[in-house]
Amino acid sequence: MKKSKFADLEKKARWVRQTVLEMALCAGAGHVAPAYSCTDILVALYQGGVLRVDPKNPKMKGRDMFILSKGQSCAAQYAILADMGYFPVSELNTYCQKGSKLGGHSESNVVGVEAFTGSLGHGFPIGAGMALAAKMDKKDFVTVVLVGDGELQEGSNWEAAMFASQHKLNNLIVIVDRNKLQAIDFTEEAMGLEPLRGKFEAFGFDVKEVNGHSYDEMIPLFKTFRNRKSSKPLCIIANTTKGKGVSFMENKAIWHFRIPVGDEVEKARKELHGDEYEAKFCKCTKKK
Amino acid sequence: MRADFFQGLHEVLKKDDDVVLLTSDTGALVLDDVRKTIASRCINVGIAELNMISVAAGLALCGKTVYVYAIIPFVTLRCFEHYRVDVCATNLNVKAIGVGAGLDYCTLGPTHHAHEDIAVMRTLPGLTILSPSDEVTGKLFAKLSYDIPGPVYVRLERYGQPLVYPNAKEEDFKKGLNVLRKGNGSAVIIATGKMVVTALKAAETLKKQHSIDVSVVDLYRIKPLNTELMIDVINQSKEIFTLEEHSIIGGVGSIISDLLVENRISKPLRKIGLPDDYCRRYGTRDYLHGLIGIDAENVTKIVKNELGK
Numbered sequence: 001m002k003k004s005k006f007a008d009l010e011k012k013a014r015w016v017r018q019t020v021l022e023m024a025l026c027a028g029a030g031h032v033a034p035a036y037s038c039t040d041i042l043v044a045l046y047q048g049g050v051l052r053v054d055p056k057n058p059k060m061k062g063r064d065m066f067i068l069s070k071g072q073s074c075a076a077q078y079a080i081l082a083d084m085g086y087f088p089v090s091e092l093n094t095y096c097q098k099g100s101k102l103g104g105h106s107e108s109n110v111v112g113v114e115a116f117t118g119s120l121g122h123g124f125p126i127g128a129g130m131a132l133a134a135k136m137d138k139k140d141f142v143t144v145v146l147v148g149d150g151e152l153q154e155g156s157n158w159e160a161a162m163f164a165s166q167h168k169l170n171n172l173i174v175i176v177d178r179n180k181l182q183a184i185d186f187t188e189e190a191m192g193l194e195p196l197r198g199k200f201e202a203f204g205f206d207v208k209e210v211n212g213h214s215y216d217e218m219i220p221l222f223k224t225f226r227n228r229k230s231s232k233p234l235c236i237i238a239n240t241t242k243g244k245g246v247s248f249m250e251n252k253a254i255w256h257f258r259i260p261v262g263d264e265v266e267k268a269r270k271e272l273h274g275d276e277y278e279a280k281f282c283k284c285t286k287k288k
Numbered sequence: 289m290r291a292d293f294f295q296g297l298h299e300v301l302k303k304d305d306d307v308v309l310l311t312s313d314t315g316a317l318v319l320d321d322v323r324k325t326i327a328s329r330c331i332n333v334g335i336a337e338l339n340m341i342s343v344a345a346g347l348a349l350c351g352k353t354v355y356v357y358a359i360i361p362f363v364t365l366r367c368f369e370h371y372r373v374d375v376c377a378t379n380l381n382v383k384a385i386g387v388g389a390g391l392d393y394c395t396l397g398p399t400h401h402a403h404e405d406i407a408v409m410r411t412l413p414g415l416t417i418l419s420p421s422d423e424v425t426g427k428l429f430a431k432l433s434y435d436i437p438g439p440v441y442v443r444l445e446r447y448g449q450p451l452v453y454p455n456a457k458e459e460d461f462k463k464g465l466n467v468l469r470k471g472n473g474s475a476v477i478i479a480t481g482k483m484v485v486t487a488l489k490a491a492e493t494l495k496k497q498h499s500i501d502v503s504v505v506d507l508y509r510i511k512p513l514n515t516e517l518m519i520d521v522i523n524q525s526k527e528i529f530t531l532e533e534h535s536i537i538g539g540v541g542s543i544i545s546d547l548l549v550e551n552r553i554s555k556p557l558r559k560i561g562l563p564d565d566y567c568r569r570y571g572t573r574d575y576l577h578g579l580i581g582i583d584a585e586n587v588t589k590i591v592k593n594e595l596g597k
Contacts, residue, residue, distance in 0.1 A: 065350075108378055115349065119373045125339045126374055129346020136308075136328070137350075156370070159339035166334075 006048070006215035012083065013043045017245045018272045019079040019092060024259050027096035030104055033243035033255040035076035037179045038146060040213045041238055042068075045144060046080045048215065050222040052141065055085040058111050064141050065130045067115045069123020070148035070177060071106035078102050078110065086112035121154025123147060124174060128160045131172035131233075142225045144173045150182025153191045158203065164233040165204025172233040173225055174205070177212065179242035183256045200235040212238030246271050289426035289448030290387050291318040296430025297355060297385075298322045301329060307434070308347055311357040312337045314387070319357075337367040344382045345374035353381040353434065359393065360386035360402035360443065364409055375439050376412040383433045383440045384409075389419070389481045390533025390562065392446055394573040398566040402443070407538020409441050410511045416440045417510040421484040423448035424456050425508060432458055443510075445482050452484055452506065464514035467521060469504040475595060476503040476525035477587075478518075480510060480540050483531045486577075489584035490591060498592050502529075507540055518544070519551060527556045529591055533582065536561040558594050560587060 004010060016039050024030035045051050045066060052064045068077050075095060082089045087110070094100035101109055105118025115126050127145035134141050147157065164172050176196070180187050187193050200207045210217040221236065228234065242256075243249030246268045249258075260268045294316055301307050301322065309322065309330045323330040333340045337358060344354040356363060363386045364371070375382040386405065393400035409417060416436050420426045426448050433440040435458075452468065453460070460466070468484070469491055479487035484506045494500040505521055507513075522528060528548075530541035541559030548557060560582060569579060577583040581590075 115345075116373065116378050119369060121338070122342055122370065122374055125342030125370075126346040126349070128339070129343035129348075130350050131346075132343065133347045133350030133352055136347075136352075143346075156338040156342065159334075159336035160342070163333060163336065163339050163343060 009215050016079045020075040023095040029096040031072040033249045035073040036244045037240045037242045038177045039076045044218040048219050065143040067123040067145045068106045071117030074106040081112040120151040121156040124157045125160035128164045131169040142171050146175045149178045161203040168231045169233045175236045179240045181242045205235040206232045207235045209237045212240035289445040292423040292427035293430050294318040296427040300434045301326045307353045309355045312340045314358045341367045341370035342374050348380035355383045357385040359388045364405045379438045387444045389443050391576050403535045403562045406534050419443045419480045422452040424453045464509035466506045471501040471503040475527040477529045478505045479531040480507045486584045490587040493588045529558050532561045
């Protein structure tokens with residue numbers, strides 16, 4: 001089989017998914033499947049040479065802004081930030097536990113996290129404000145917001161979409177994690193989003209679609225963020241699978257907030273680890 | 289008062305290029321001048337308050353000081369959760385400017401009345417709540433809100449006559465409250481906003497017609513409360529009255545009630561404010577105040593009757 005030119009990123013993503021599982025097992029809490037849905041997008045952005053950020057200088061002037069609006073997926077973001085050196089990997093062991101800074105939603109007290117999220121429908125308009133600030137100050141940083149698809153049912157997103165279009169915020173990129181599931185239902189069964197592309201286009205966005213698990217598709221597109229010719233903001237619909245990487249979690253609403261128990265733990269580990277297991281993160285030894 | 293506030297804010301905008309004003313399609317004559325001269329930093333974001341607050345947070349996260357302006361229910365209640373999460377939880381320099389305290393929008397009905405805003409907003413950690421009482425403080429509080437780090441909510445009136453502070457300066461508003469009239473210790477009326485004028489009128493009448501000499505306090509900073517100074521004021525009076533154009537639930541009356549309980553101070557407290565109800569009657573503000581019983585005449589009667597018990 002031909003080796004992907006992004007094998008290093010795929011390896012990192014595998015480690016992130018392994019780590020997220022162990023974090024959740026140790027904590028007995030967390031959103032695993034939502035994190036798996038966007039793990040590849042996050043790895044592509046942070047570790048694929050897309051975002052202009054510096055772990056050694058987290059508040060670097062002119063850095064790109066990234067907002068994880070679907071803050072419940074923060075375990076994957078935290079694993080990546082730790083891997084990049086924003087904070088020690090050992091801190092991941094404290095996720096959702098007594099005295100930890102690392103909670104179940106993206107916390108701006110955590111080094112490397114730009115916005116406090118968890119309440120849905122906030123990241124998009126916050127990102128629009130950041131993109132406007134860049135325009136006002138004539139700075140070339142870009143603002144990337146990752147939103148969940150179910151989250152788009154919140155009206156504030158569409159207020160932000162109108163605003164971004166009105167102010168020609170072509171430095172704002174909204175990536176939709178389109179896994180077609182929300183907490184307890186498929187999106188189209190709860191409050192349908194389709195035609196999603198048409199909606200964003202009607203709101204004045206350029207729209208691209210990618211496979212949100214394919215680095216071959218994501219990386220070339222993501223690397224165009226800073227040099228966009230269009231005056232419109234950009235929406236990327238990233239088609240994903242919720243729970244990606246663990247077969248029994250994939251595309252099942254029940255896994256939105258479930259943590260594996262019993263035999264599920266080893267089954268999940270086996271599927272994620274394959275033949276290798278990186279010792280960078282301690283395996284959870286808690287008895288369930 | 290609103291015009292005076294925006295004059296003050298115009299000065300702030302001229303001095304600091306990092307100050308931005310967002311409005312959700314709420315105007316003011318004087319705002320037109322500001323928008324003409326500083327167009328790039330005065331943005332009508334449209335009728336979309338949730339977006340306005342979060343956009344303000346995004347701007348503030350990039351170093352801006354952002355004023356967000358609308359009629360009170362829309363810049364507080366409508367977007368409360370965005371203010372809570374995006375602004376206050378991160379302690380950002382976003383200043384909410386609400387116009388139309390209490391029944392200010394007397395002809396527009398309950399959708400535009402503001403009788404829950406203090407109760408709701410004061411639950412936000414780190415938020416400063418300012419309540420000017422006249423045109424002079426309206427203008428001064430534009431600068432004061434800029435000088436206070438972190439989130440601020442300013443509860444404005446549309447108008448602010450007669451003047452309470454004809455010759456005031458910003459340094460007169462550091463303590464959080466001012467004793468405007470010192471009585472003989474029988475009672476103190478603690479008022480805020482427009483009701484400060486009502487309290488002063490009532491105090492005058494009580495003195496002239498009934499020989500009752502009450503103190504009057506302007507609680508211009510509702511949060512954080514200067515507890516030490518307020519306890520000192522309360523200790524000098526036998527009975528306490530609070531007067532506000534806000535629900536008697538959760539406003540200044542409740543703040544003082546909490547203060548008394550927490551400090552084991554046992555004194556009679558009478559809360560005068562808007563009843564626990566929607567005002568579905570229309571007319572002038574004075575008419576509504578008379579109807580509800582919070583005009584100077586009724587306040588005078590309430591104080592006299594309470595003190596006569």
